Amino acid sequence: MNQAIRAALTARVAGIGVLGPGLADWVQARAILRGEQTYVAQPCVLPVPQILPPAERRRATAVIKLTLATGLEAVAAAGLKAAELATVFTSSGGDGRNCHEICAALASSDRLISPTRFHNSVHNAASGYWGIATGAMAPSAVLCAFDASFAAGLLEAMVQVAVTSAPVLLLAYDTDYPEPLHRVRPIPDSFGVALALSPTAGDLARLAVDPAAAFTAEPATRMDDAALEALRLAIPAARALPLLRALALGAPGGLVLDHLPGQQLALELSPC
């Protein structure tokens, strides 16, 4: 039934933003992923988001700095206007540091938490600050799928491109968890990636998903470089690395992205 509408979902990659440990931006990440530069793991440095009004800039937490950096990089590379773009935010669990501070305060005798800490605790905090920074009133999806968050967000973004025939900005991001949460959620540092996807523009690559066979039992594609493979496994948003490598190399072919056990996302990459 309904075979007619089961044409492949496609989207073109029009711009990329990256920020992570030892990865300052897409230019550097591209050189590393192409093997032109050696990957050296170093703590991720999050820039102060000058685009935010001063009050919001003071309140900006790591997830907000991370998504503004990667999102704006991708939008600029794509030559798109952030104010007009629909967005898909996806994170494996939100802001661990903010959550720790709240839970610690709630376990103390006075239980006082600051209003800023509370409004920063919502999973859509990064989406809210993005809207304030860019003026975008377009729809913003805010997803979580634990370790499957990158693949789930990519699928949602590709579906939106197909359904709306308009560009969509995907932002996947995770930040570190402090102790004692770190022991049960050992995310060591921040990693963010943003992909500006478009139905028609963009010359980096064309992505395709077969809606009748979006998932596969095949294992996820790995990174050859041991340090990059360690990064891929350590931070859920870095599950995007095999896709970023294929984009850096301009390598066509099939790709399997980590999603859920026994249910990985099958992606096809082709030149534009």
Next chain:
Amino acid sequence: MSLALPPLRVARYTTTSCLGVGLVSHVEALREARSGLAPCRFDTVELPTWVGEVAGLEALRLPEQFADFDCRNNRLAELALQQDGYAEAVEEAMLRYGRERIGLFLGTSTSGILQTELAYRDRDAQGALPAGFHYANTHNTFSLAAYVRARFGLRGPVSITSSACSSSAKVFGTAQRMIAAGLVDCALVGGVDSLCLTTLYGFNSLELLSSAPCRPFDAARSGLSLGEAAAFALLERAPTQTTADAALLLGVGESSDAYHMSSPHPDGLGARLAMEQALRQAGLRPEDIDYINLHGTATPSNDAAEGRAVGALFGAGVACSSTKGAIGHTLGAAGGIEAVLSLLALREGLLPGSPGTAALDPAIAEVAPLDYLLSPRAGEPRRVLSNSFGFGGTNCSLVLARGDAR
């Protein structure tokens, strides 16, 4: 050319809240204009506020093989799934469509964070969390979807939407797009949020909690009352012909305020965009809507902004009410339960009233002369709109209709 978003049939739905377990108790409560709010006795909370607490969750247990998922939020999900033949309908859909062809899109704001709040109280001398604390299956935002996926053995696309108070309205949009794109034939959607200290003390820090039962759209409103709820719906493509007793999703509208993290745009511009988009997708004009289930949190700023936006778009005299005086603000579950109450309004010919509200705020009436329903009214609504707006300036409106009212 964008893909058409065809009407979806709401094949089955259910809800559980402080008003009771399942649909029958909610219909009775709506008829009687009953509120389920009571003075807060939750956990060790010492705040002068009222809450909509679901009875019996402390004693409820998940099936043995899912013990790792045990937390208040997943217990509430399980309790709701067992009502109104919902779980059986999911199992039938799995036989009909295959478990890979059913999407699972749920909304929650705080998921099982209560489990972590309790674990922090039990940290050992070194500050470590107690053994047996299971972060991924309880606290993590995805744990709700992980539980429901495991319980049924679903293998289709799955995600949690966590956009504060619009979460479980926006999942209807996700389902609509996934079905239109041909990824799934059917979608299990809904939302679950449960009481926790983060939201009680958090809204208290923002001075947004009322010390009395909340009074939406009343001049004397002084903030919200928190509640907890679960709501689920099963969506599939609507046949070309549907009879009056079918329930349809005709439109979803989404927007962002781009204004402030915890205050809505004063004129409700983002809210208006979401309502307009939902109407456009449904192919309807404002006058086609017979009732609006307002977001109506009873905070001074939300109700003023929403009143302005609704008045500007629908003009004078549109029948509307907020049902948060009955169930409280259930945050990530609000969009789901209010969609279900809107479906009940269509099915039962009953426009819900607004328990706790004595009169429409004259300051709102002056700019938006709404037909605000203080008590339930019998009627024959054919198409209704349900509004859900949240922190971070996230907005979503749904248009739901009887099968004979496309």
